[in-house]
Amino acid sequence: MNTRKTYENTEKLLKTYGQQHLLSFWPELDSAQKTAILAQIRQLDFEKIQDWIAKYVINYEPFALKADLIAASSYAPEPVDSQNRQKYAEAVELGKKLISRGKVAAFVVAGGQGTRLGFDGPKGNFPISPVKNKTLFQIFAETISAVSAKYQTTCPWYVMTSPLNHAETVEVFRSNDYYGLKKENVFIFQQGTLPNFSRDGKILLADKAEIACSPDGHGGSIKALWQSGAVEDMKKRGVEFLSYWQVDNSLINIFDPLFIGLHVLDEAEMSSKALIKTGPMEKIGNFCLIDGKVNVIEYSDLPDELAKKKNPDGSYVFQLGSIAIHIISRSFVEKLNAGVLSLPLHRAEKKIRHIDKQGNFVESEGIKLESFVFDALPLASNSIILQTIRSEEFAPTKNATGVDSAESARRMIVERAASWLEAAGVTVPRKKDGSPDCVLEIAPSFALEKEDIKSKLDRIPPIKPKDKLYLE
């Protein structure tokens, strides 16, 4: 490469778009750094960037709610009438068949920065299980193993990372020997990044020869699945459906035959699980219908009067909350990537570490842009929603303490284990406040669902107060 010539062309390009500061440390750089910064700049699509700056960075317009927003309908966790019962039974059968034929793969998005948790390393390596201290990745891997054994099949696992944690994540898997899974059945790939901006629309520098970037959001998974070759890999294996979840949800039921079956019976392209929100202001996205299409509206974008609006029976109109659990058809990912894939971008004002004009490291408020996977929902020809029970399937670890923390997730793991055991007739000691007076952990190899406990009662010892019990 003729560096001088490339430099001149790049400088011209940057001037056109008002970003010439990106080369302001040029005289101080060695030749490797010069090559690196030029390569980073040449990868950027300045036409798009100019558009984003205008739309999301400088002239940011608050989310405008469509007037014809109505509540989305959903399948209840259990069938409600005989017709429903028949459909659920059919869906479960179909879901089981699809899993056992290897048509369903696991897909975890783990490219986030996990700033709130403040854990050193990939979030998936966070130890969470209450007795054995298993990490999130280990719990998922053991679940995938147990499902593969139960259905006598191979369930591949797609793991999305970002350039910020890819090498570390691969090392975590390698050093744990892929948690007993075959390496060739774990496909780890990276999502893309987007540059960070100052409030006045300048791209920030992380260092003198490095543009400040962050992962392009979980919505980046749709493009990354395609560009990384994951879709091609799915095709080769005959995988047709991805079971999508977030890395911090330790209670995820990765292979749910009912969910998979309903998705397929209703010819959906992307489907979701939902919870009934704890209250109108719970900070999770809201499922709505806009122009007949399922949308998730962020809690911050739903006006209070709509959030608090009630049905005649007293329930909230917008009671369905999104918990980032989806089934995504491979054909849908292919379709989205065949066209001009453009999920909207969302702006977040965050503290960003970068260098200032003098080259000193500073941390100041800047703008990060990201896309959200649920913005693909309205692009699906059909999309179903299945309600689930919070205590069975949703225990996010977002924060170090308090709400949605490791502590609350561990409590929920123990609580779910207690309720599964009690449903099978086992006595679990409880405290006065009703919480279990013991620490319980059920390995996926022991039970993947409540019903699996009944056949293993002979392996469960009597549980005394303060016991620590691990069932495997």
Ligand code: UTP
């Ligand atoms: P969160 O919104 O919780 O973000 O991501 P986060 O980055 O993990 O944590 P904070 O906000 O910095 O504290 C929800 C899920 O989406 C994934 C995360 O890894 C998590 O599983 N994600 C998020 C990505 O895979 N890529 C992204 O760019 C953003």
